[in-house]
Amino acid sequence: MKRSSKIDSSTEKDPCTGLTLVEVCIALALTTMMCAGLYAVGMKARRFSENSRLVVEARALAKERMEELRYAGFLSLGSTGCVYIVASTNASTRGYPVMIRPRLVWHASDGSTTSFVSAVFAEAHVDAVYWSPLYEKQTTDTYSMVISE
DSSP states (O other), rough: OOOOOOOOTTTTTOTTOOOOOHHHHHHHHHHHOOOOOOOOHHHHHHHHHHHHHHHHHHHHHHHHHHHHHHOOHHHHHHHHOOSSSEEEEEEOOTTTTEEEEEEEEOOOOOOOOOOTTTTTTEEEEEEEEEEETTTHHHHHHHHEEEEOO
């Protein structure tokens, strides 16, 4: 049996044929959607990163203020004209303002709130207030510490 070596030219595709205009438009639309999706994911990742960095900076500023309060001591915090209980605003490395607001709550030995005169210990609260790029709203983190006589 001998095979024929003739190829039927009606079933063979022409190697010079290209894509139709509809196929090109569909390919461009799919590529555009894919690029838009990657851009959206990248922007969300950037906001996550900025928010994490800002939280770490706010926490460090709040901790620094708490250390200042602890170093000042119980007696000097209760004195009049205390310079340690002031709010301060710092700029983060990305330029976001971070406000640090310290406040003290004086307590008697039974835990009830009282004035400095009869207080046994104080609760120092430091609020770190900043604009969150992730949640797109103002966020407040509160850190607390007990300062005793």
